[in-house]
Amino acid sequence: MRYVLVAAVILAGFLAVRWLFSGRPQAEIDDWAELWNARQALLESILGPAEDIVHHAPVPFELGGDADVLEFTQKIPGVTYVTADLTGSSLSKPNTNGQYELMICLREKADWAPYLLSRLGAYTCGTVLEPNDTMDIALSIPQPTNLTALLYVDYASIVLKGRRAGLLLCLGITADELELARNEGVEELLSRLKKSGVYPYTDLARSSVLK
DSSP: OHHHHHHHHHHHHHHHHHHHHTTOOHHHHHHHHHHHHHHHHHHHHHHOSEEEEEEOOSSOGGGTOOOOEEEEOSSSSSEEEEEOSSTTOSSSOOBTTBEEEEEEEESSOOTHHHHHHHHHHHHTTTSOOOTTOEEEOTTTSOSSOSEEEEEEEEEEEEEETTEEEEEEEEEEEEHHHHHHHHHHOHHHHHHHHHHTTOTTBOOTTOOOTTO
């Protein structure tokens, strides 16, 4: 089943890229490739070498589709998924730190995570996500789980083609952790998540750090 899924993703990606570049001037294709390579190199400088698999959206981001997603496993134990279309794009709205890519860390690979990031990537074309913002995700992740929201955390800063950009960590939190962040501040919650060994992971199976 896994190999069938990977093959389908690769095929969809190939067709999407062929559609994107069909009839485009060579200079435009070269610019796209240069931007992709520069973006990936910056991400790898923070997260280590990317895996070979790219989770391609069926419709390319630049044509109004979702974002492509890269996998990283070398630096942060487990797997880190990162969008790879937002920075440098005219479609993605910057936050106070500039344009940004979204990332999520899991203790092991799971298909729902790159799918969620891919959809969130498209969401950033219409809505700005700021560090310390939160979002209800109860209907967007596998159940059962105690996690109910995402907390967006400023993870790293980069400079892409002379423009400031960054990585925004999507961190799954429980309802009472969300309440703590609202009442006592995000830094207090992050301190507890780090002390408990939860940060930077989104772990569907975990209990609240406040229990």
